[in-house]
Amino acid sequence: xxxxxxxxxxxxxxxxRGLGMTGGFVIGxxxxxxxxxxxxxxxxxxxPETMATLVQMARDLYPHDRIPDENYVVAVKGYDTPDQAPxxxxxxxxxxxTAADHGHPNYLGALWETERVDILTALEGEEFFHTIRSGxxxxxxxxxxxxxxxxxxGESFSEGGYIDRGFNDIAWI
Amino acid sequence: xxxxxxxxxxxxxxxxxxxxxxxxxxxxxAQKGISVVALEAGGRYLPExxxxxxxxxxxxxxxxxxxxxxxxxxxxxxxxxxPTWIVxxxxxxxxHWAGASIRFQDHEWKALDSYGAVEGANLLNWPIDGAxxxxxxxxxxxxxxxxxxxGRPGLPGNxxxxxxxxxxxxxxxxxxxxxxxxxxSLDYGDRIACQQTGFCFQGCKWGAKWSTAxxxxxxxxxxxxxxxxxxxxxxRIEHDDTGRVTGVVYFDADGVEQRQAARLVCVAGNTIxxxxxxxxxxxxxxxxxxxxxxxxxxxxxxxxxxxTVYGIFDKPVRMWRGTTMAGIVQDEAHHDPSxxxxxxxxxxxLSLGLPFMAAFLNPxxxxxEFTTALDSYENMAGMWIVGEDMPQEGNRVTxxxxxxxxxxxxxxxxxxxxxxxxxxxxxxxxxxxxAIYDAVGATRTLPTPPYPSTHNLGTNRMSERPEDxxxxxxxxxxxxxxxxxxxxxxxxxxxxxxxxxxxxxxxIRQADHIARxxxxxxx
Numbered sequence: 001x002x003x004x005x006x007x008x009x010x011x012x013x014x015x016x017r018g019l020g021m022t023g024g025f026v027i028g029x030x031x032x033x034x035x036x037x038x039x040x041x042x043x044x045x046x047x048p049e050t051m052a053t054l055v056q057m058a059r060d061l062y063p064h065d066r067i068p069d070e071n072y073v074v075a076v077k078g079y080d081t082p083d084q085a086p087x088x089x090x091x092x093x094x095x096x097x098t099a100a101d102h103g104h105p106n107y108l109g110a111l112w113e114t115e116r117v118d119i120l121t122a123l124e125g126e127e128f129f130h131t132i133r134s135g136x137x138x139x140x141x142x143x144x145x146x147x148x149x150x151x152x153x154g155e156s157f158s159e160g161g162y163i164d165r166g167f168n169d170i171a172w173i
Numbered sequence: 174x175x176x177x178x179x180x181x182x183x184x185x186x187x188x189x190x191x192x193x194x195x196x197x198x199x200x201x202x203a204q205k206g207i208s209v210v211a212l213e214a215g216g217r218y219l220p221e222x223x224x225x226x227x228x229x230x231x232x233x234x235x236x237x238x239x240x241x242x243x244x245x246x247x248x249x250x251x252x253x254x255x256p257t258w259i260v261x262x263x264x265x266x267x268x269h270w271a272g273a274s275i276r277f278q279d280h281e282w283k284a285l286d287s288y289g290a291v292e293g294a295n296l297l298n299w300p301i302d303g304a305x306x307x308x309x310x311x312x313x314x315x316x317x318x319x320x321x322x323x324g325r326p327g328l329p330g331n332x333x334x335x336x337x338x339x340x341x342x343x344x345x346x347x348x349x350x351x352x353x354x355x356x357x358s359l360d361y362g363d364r365i366a367c368q369q370t371g372f373c374f375q376g377c378k379w380g381a382k383w384s385t386a387x388x389x390x391x392x393x394x395x396x397x398x399x400x401x402x403x404x405x406x407x408x409r410i411e412h413d414d415t416g417r418v419t420g421v422v423y424f425d426a427d428g429v430e431q432r433q434a435a436r437l438v439c440v441a442g443n444t445i446x447x448x449x450x451x452x453x454x455x456x457x458x459x460x461x462x463x464x465x466x467x468x469x470x471x472x473x474x475x476x477x478x479x480x481t482v483y484g485i486f487d488k489p490v491r492m493w494r495g496t497t498m499a500g501i502v503q504d505e506a507h508h509d510p511s512x513x514x515x516x517x518x519x520x521x522x523l524s525l526g527l528p529f530m531a532a533f534l535n536p537x538x539x540x541x542e543f544t545t546a547l548d549s550y551e552n553m554a555g556m557w558i559v560g561e562d563m564p565q566e567g568n569r570v571t572x573x574x575x576x577x578x579x580x581x582x583x584x585x586x587x588x589x590x591x592x593x594x595x596x597x598x599x600x601x602x603x604x605x606x607x608a609i610y611d612a613v614g615a616t617r618t619l620p621t622p623p624y625p626s627t628h629n630l631g632t633n634r635m636s637e638r639p640e641d642x643x644x645x646x647x648x649x650x651x652x653x654x655x656x657x658x659x660x661x662x663x664x665x666x667x668x669x670x671x672x673x674x675x676x677x678x679x680x681i682r683q684a685d686h687i688a689r690x691x692x693x694x695x696x
Contacts, residue, residue, distance in 0.1 A: 061539045064548060117540060133539055141531035141547075142228050151489065151551025152527040155225035157378045161370030162331075167495035170332040172488045173339050173613065 039070045041077065045085040050092045053107050054079065054132070057095065060116045061133050062140055066149045075139035076132070091128030098122050176400035178210050183434035185210050186687070187421050188441060189407045189450065192265020193676040194660035195441030196385025197316075199401075200393035201684030207691065209399045210433055211390075212423050214406040214442070215261035218268065219387055223376030227529045230375035234268055236261040239578050240445065244568070245590040247622045251536035256587040258625040259443055263403060264386025266443065266627065267673065268376045271498035272356040272383070273521055273559075274319040274674040276310050279303040280508055281516075281561065281668035287508055288515035293592055294563035295473055299665040300637040300646040306678060313678040317355035317383040318362055327351045328358045328367060331495025333522045336484070336554040340609035341502045341520075348503035352521065355383035355674070356496055362388070371524070373497040405431070408582055410438055410454040410463055410656070418463075418656050424580045437655035437687070437696055441680075444474065444629035444662040448570045449585045451633070451643075464633075464650035469642050471570040473634050474587065475667040476626035478560035478595045481523055482603060483534070484610025485549040485617040492524040492554050500556075505605060506669045514597040517669045518560025520606060525555070533624050546619060554610060558602040559628070561669045563592035570632050628672055633662040647686045648679065655696045659683055 032048035033040035043051045058072040079088045096106040104110040123129045185208045188195045199211045224230045242249040242256035259266045280287040285296040314322040321327045328351045341349045357366045367381040393399035404426035412418045420434040440447045448471040452462040500522030572583035603620040636642025639651035648663050650656040690696045
């Protein structure tokens with residue numbers, strides 16, 4: 001029994017094997033969908049599993065519980081190109097390998113965010129980590145569709161600024 | 174002779190750069206009937222062109238030519254290719270600036286006398302003082318329409334200001350107001366009053382903020398004495414056997430090398446490009462760079478002690494609404510060494526939009542400590558620290574021996590290390606800033622690191638003695654009689670104040686001097 005890979009015997013290991021992944025499901029050749037089926041995207045250059053892992057990684061780096069998966073998908077979709085694919089596949093393999101070192105079947109098989117954060121922390125010095133993290137700063141937060149979730153209103157010039165629309169409307173001070 | 178001018182016309186004054194210094198100087202000289210060719214590396218953008226979207230505006234306006242940031246400052250780690258956040262456009266960084274227009278305090282003109290020698294610092298007194306500058310400040314404030322001067326009322330306080338004011342007054346601070354701002358509180362000149370739109374950093378779409386792009390430059394052009402050549406990047410200043418400058422070599426909009434003859438040359442390309450140009454103009458006569466017999470060209474780079482404090486509250490603030498920097502606490506701006514440092518600092522309201530907040534709140538950070546702060550973006554208030562940093566010889570702009578730009582010119586390397594005085598001041602300011610927000614009930618406060626530099630000063634400093642600096646009391650090069658420096662690089666020390674008003678006042682004064690000297694045939 002001592003030789004059995006414990007990661008495959010744990011509940012989470014079995015779950016991960018059974019589901020394939022927790023971040024998203026492969027729903028057909030070249031397609032990957034979210035856990036809740038709220039999003040689905042076609043991939044052309046990277047593997048569907050790789051996209052699902054990237055989306056989870058993006059959420060773990062910049063977790064906002066009110067931002068839906070779609071925005072994280074948009075933020076990393078640009079890596080699905082023939083040019084980027086080798087770097088991404090290699091990076092996700094590194095991520096899965098590090099997850100294995102931490103006792104998980106793969107990155108998505110680490111079910112708690114804190115477990116995945118430990119994996120990411122171990123990779124902080126890697127170029128792959130740096131590329132994904134820094135890309136998200138613009139890739140995620142510069143999507144106008146996420147701004148309302150933070151209360152941010154964007155430009156106001158088209159509405160005449162805030163001079164008559166609450167530039168000094170703070171009432172609790 | 175009227176604009177446009179021949180490239181062989183050696184009667185013209187050539188000004189390099191059209192920002193606060195160069196743009197003001199160009200108009201002032203043109204108004205006096207002097208022929209001016211202004212070379213501007215950037216294109217022309219006016220209020221209708223400005224984009225109220227942070228990244229799109231950055232792509233439109235920011236100076237993003239190759240540069241390196243090195244040294245111990247955190248900007249080198251976070252933004253190694255972007256030491257500064259300044260503008261490449263007609264109007265220079267007056268498109269981006271926030272409008273804060275405060276005078277130096279009298280003691281700051283004499284930093285060495287006021288503070289004494291500080292170990293590791295290259296402190297020096299300015300050869301001019303507050304009394305001499307007072308009338309030029311008056312003219313600058315009138316030109317720019319600075320609020321709370323000349324009878325002009327202050328701007329109304331926005332939400333971000335109201336939080337700052339409440340907290341600061343709770344701590345007993347008294348010099349708390351909506352600032353002296355070159356943003357109109359009432360219609361003034363040809364500019365309308367501020368519409369509280371935000372996006373001051375992206376160019377004011379109402380033109381309520383003073384910028385040379387739509388004030389000085391067109392006013393100068395109307396005289397027929399000013400020709401602005403856009404997208405022309407100066408690469409070298411040439412001189413004759415007597416050591417007088419004779420013209421400027423530049424790359425035009427098509428990348429073709431051109432030469433404009435000159436009676437005199439004024440360098441105003443901002444504190445990185447100005448010393449870079451002088452260093453790139455080395456010759457047999459000036460082997461260490463033009464006007465560099467002192468060895469001080471490029472040295473004493475200053476960028477103010479900065480940092481931002483954000484406070485998070487349990488209710489909305491919506492700090493982005495309204496004038497970005499119309500709010501100031503001046504009670505810590507004085508010199509009081511009992512605080513553990515020399516010099517002082519101002520605290521000024523500041524906000525970023527969500528995209529830039531994500532980029533600058535804590536560069537490199539990730540995970541929930543970071544994202545839960547952003548989740549409270551709507552409930553944030555922000556203030557910026559602006560304090561006097563120490564000039565240090567080792568903080569300097571040099572030419573990269575291994576990298577060239579799109580014109581084949583060596584790129585600038587900007588080295589900066591915080592002085593212990595800078596660190597002590599920043600820590601003090603963080604603590605005070607956090608206390609201000611705590612006094613209003615902040616549930617969380619964030620001492621945020623410096624952004625790429627917008628205040629860039631000191632690399633061609635003014636000095637009484639030629640061996641101590643690059644230019645004299647008029648901004649004229651000690652070594653070259655018809656070469657002037659007209660931007661913030663002539664600052665001997667940085668003081669605690671946002672520099673634009675002082676740059677403008679110096680430019681008005683310099684124009685007066687140049688006109689007088691030209692008329693007397695002295696230059």
